Amino acid sequence: MSVRHALLALLSEGPKYGLQLREEFEARTGEVWPLNVGQVYTTLQRLERDGLVESDDAAEDGPQKGFRITAGGEQELASWLRTPPDLSSPPRDELVIKVLVALRLPGVDVHDIVQAHRRYLVELMQQWTRIKQDAADHDLGLPLAVDAELFRLDSVIRWLDAADGYLNRAATWPPAAAPAASSLPKLRRRAGVRR
Amino acid sequence: MTTLELRGVSKVYGEGPTAVHALRGIDLSVQAGALVAVMGPSGSGKSTLLTIAGSLEDPTDGEVLVGGTTLSNMSRNAKARLRRRSIGYVFQDYNLLAGLTAAENVALPLELDGIGARKARAAGMAALEELGLADRASRFPDELSGGERQRVAIARAVVGERRLLLADEPSGALDSANGDAVMRLMRTACQRGVAGVVVTHDAQLASWADRVVFLRDGRVADQTAPPPGPESLLAPSTGQGQ
Ligand SMILES: Nc1ncnc2c1ncn2[C@@H]1O[C@H](COP(=O)(O)OP(=O)(O)O)[C@@H](O)[C@H]1O
Ligand SMILES: [Mg+2]
Numbered sequence: 361m362s363v364r365h366a367l368l369a370l371l372s373e374g375p376k377y378g379l380q381l382r383e384e385f386e387a388r389t390g391e392v393w394p395l396n397v398g399q400v401y402t403t404l405q406r407l408e409r410d411g412l413v414e415s416d417d418a419a420e421d422g423p424q425k426g427f428r429i430t431a432g433g434e435q436e437l438a439s440w441l442r443t444p445p446d447l448s449s450p451p452r453d454e455l456v457i458k459v460l461v462a463l464r465l466p467g468v469d470v471h472d473i474v475q476a477h478r479r480y481l482v483e484l485m486q487q488w489t490r491i492k493q494d495a496a497d498h499d500l501g502l503p504l505a506v507d508a509e510l511f512r513l514d515s516v517i518r519w520l521d522a523a524d525g526y527l528n529r530a531a532t533w534p535p536a537a538a539p540a541a542s543s544l545p546k547l548r549r550r551a552g553v554r555r
Numbered sequence: 556m557t558t559l560e561l562r563g564v565s566k567v568y569g570e571g572p573t574a575v576h577a578l579r580g581i582d583l584s585v586q587a588g589a590l591v592a593v594m595g596p597s598g599s600g601k602s603t604l605l606t607i608a609g610s611l612e613d614p615t616d617g618e619v620l621v622g623g624t625t626l627s628n629m630s631r632n633a634k635a636r637l638r639r640r641s642i643g644y645v646f647q648d649y650n651l652l653a654g655l656t657a658a659e660n661v662a663l664p665l666e667l668d669g670i671g672a673r674k675a676r677a678a679g680m681a682a683l684e685e686l687g688l689a690d691r692a693s694r695f696p697d698e699l700s701g702g703e704r705q706r707v708a709i710a711r712a713v714v715g716e717r718r719l720l721l722a723d724e725p726s727g728a729l730d731s732a733n734g735d736a737v738m739r740l741m742r743t744a745c746q747r748g749v750a751g752v753v754v755t756h757d758a759q760l761a762s763w764a765d766r767v768v769f770l771r772d773g774r775v776a777d778q779t780a781p782p783p784g785p786e787s788l789l790a791p792s793t794g795q796g797q
Contacts, residue, residue: 475769475777482594483779485762492735493742493763507731510759517758525596 363403368437371413371429378404379423388501412436455516459523470527478520485513557623558718558750559585559608564617566603566773577603579773580617587718590742590751592761595770601754602723604770608752609642609721610634622718639668643712643749645722651696651704651711658683658692661711668715682710686740702733709737713744720744720751726760738763 363385370376370384382400404427407413412433416426429437455477462473492506566578577600585591593601606612607619610626619626621637629637643664644650651660662679666672683692686706696704705725712720720741726734738753738760745751753764761767769777 471771475771479767479769479777479779482758482761482767485758486764486767486779489759489762493739510762514758521596521756 363399364407365437365440367400367403367407368412368429368433368440371427372434372437375426375428377423378425378427381427382423407433456519459520463527471524474520474524474527478517481513481517481520485510485517488513556587557584558587558621559583559752560618560620561604561608562618562620564604564607564614564619566600566607566612567615577773578607578614581773581775583768583775585719585750585752587748587750588745589766590745590753590764592764592767593752593754593770594756594758594761594767595776597756599770600773601756601770603773605721605723605752605754609644609719610638611644636668639664640716641718643714643717643720645705645708645712645720645725647724647727651707653696656693656695657688657699657703657707657710660696660707661714664711665715670715678714679710682714683707685743686710701727702729702736705729705733705737706740709740709744713740713749717744717749720749722751722753724755724757725753726755726757731759734760735763 366385366388367381370381370388376384378401381404382397385400386397404413404415408415408427410432411430413427413429415428458477459470459473462468462470488506488509492503492510495502495506561581561583564578564581564583565576568575568577581600581604583591583604593604595601603612607614610619610621613627621641624637626634626637651657652663655663658676658679661682662672662675665675665678670678680689680692683689686709688703688706688710691699691703691707696707699707705727709722709725712722722737722741725737725741729737734757741751741753742763751764753760755761766781767779768775
């Protein structure tokens with residue numbers, strides 16, 4: 361989430377002072393997505409330059425200056441909400457690369473490599489789940505953000521599980537059917553879209 | 556206090572060349588108040604481990620101790636009593652009796668144990684209330700949602716003075732909110748001093764446990780380290796995902 365849209369969202373609730381924006385911004389996003397609070401004031405200036413927010417002309421720059429969202433700002437916020445983030449090109453995944461490399465190294469037990477990563481991921485999930493468990497009932501944002509992290513980590517574990525199963529089946533294949541050397545470069549090219 | 560202990564437990568199904576070594580020398584102990592998850596691929600021995608821990612089956616080798624007592628030294632009757640009184644089971648397909656209401660299902664283990672019907676019903680209602688199911692008490696299983704059925708099954712598993720709670724894939728086909736609810740209940744039971752073992756291939760469920768044990772080919776292949784405090788994740792320097 362950008363600082364820009366976080367500020368527009370806060371201002372769509374009503375006019376606010378610079379200091380107030382800074383505090384609310386910190387309170388709402390600090391726990392799960394640490395964003396740079398220092399950027400709040402410079403971002404407000406840019407939003408004003410772009411006509412997305414207005415300020416009290418009379419007041420001096422600083423914590424006491426009041427801001428409100430413009431119609432253009434409301435529009436920008438609404439269109440940002442509905443614009444899907446770019447998920448079309450696969451990110452270069454370090455874990456995938458490690459497992460692919462392990463597959464080709466003699467003397468390396470890929471199951472052990474897979475398990476080391478699986479254990480680490482489950483330990484991370486235990487920590488997130490503990491946070492969700494302790495979250496107060498009225499707090500909706502925290503459990504939702506934690507769930508996003510849990511689902512993401514879970515999907516990585518499921519990939520590891522699938523890789524494990526694939527390896528088990530591959531072990532019973534005749535040698536001719538073992539992964540061909542050509543399979544790796546092709547994948548690398550496809551996975552390398554996002555650098 | 557150690558509620559459940561497996562010492563060198565092995566299980567072989569069948570004989571000769573077709574024998575299946577479902578478990579090979581499992582050591583595992585679960586303290587009172589702890590929730591342990593057992594993960595592993597299909598066929599790794601998870602369900603076998605659970606049925607042996609619950610004395611529903613005997614190991615081929617090794618010892619199982621519940622509350623410090625060795626199961627192999629117990630008479631058939633004593634084992635049956637242990638199963639009724641001290642161990643609660645939750646299975647994927649719920650195993651609720653279709654002809655009994657939710658309240659009757661929950662009270663059943665107590666009644667089977669010779670507790671008077673009225674007292675058993677009262678304890679059953681109390682367990683249902685605790686799980687937020689008081690208003691479903693007189694419904695039959697087919698009048699409940701999947702999530703509600705599973706919660707009734709948990710109420711039945713924790714009713715009375717159970718010391719050991721064993722669950723095999725307890726969230727089955729439930730969605731993640733209901734899966735969370737099931738695990739929350741198991742944790743609550745453990746906070747009262749029950750020892751819990753939950754078998755699952757689902758990392759989201761397993762992450763509710765204090766400790767996760769990984770099975771592979773009937774052996775304990777690995778387990779998680781004791782988790783650090785949650786502060787470590789919320790500190791800005793290690794914040795995840797932007
Ligand atoms: N009653 C049985 N008779 C013969 N083999 C069995 C029996 N129960 C389980 N097995 C075998 O033991 C192994 C472990 O099974 P199980 O404990 O059900 O694994 P999991 O629950 O991890 O999928 C599997 O190979 C399974 O086929
Ligand atoms: Mg099973």
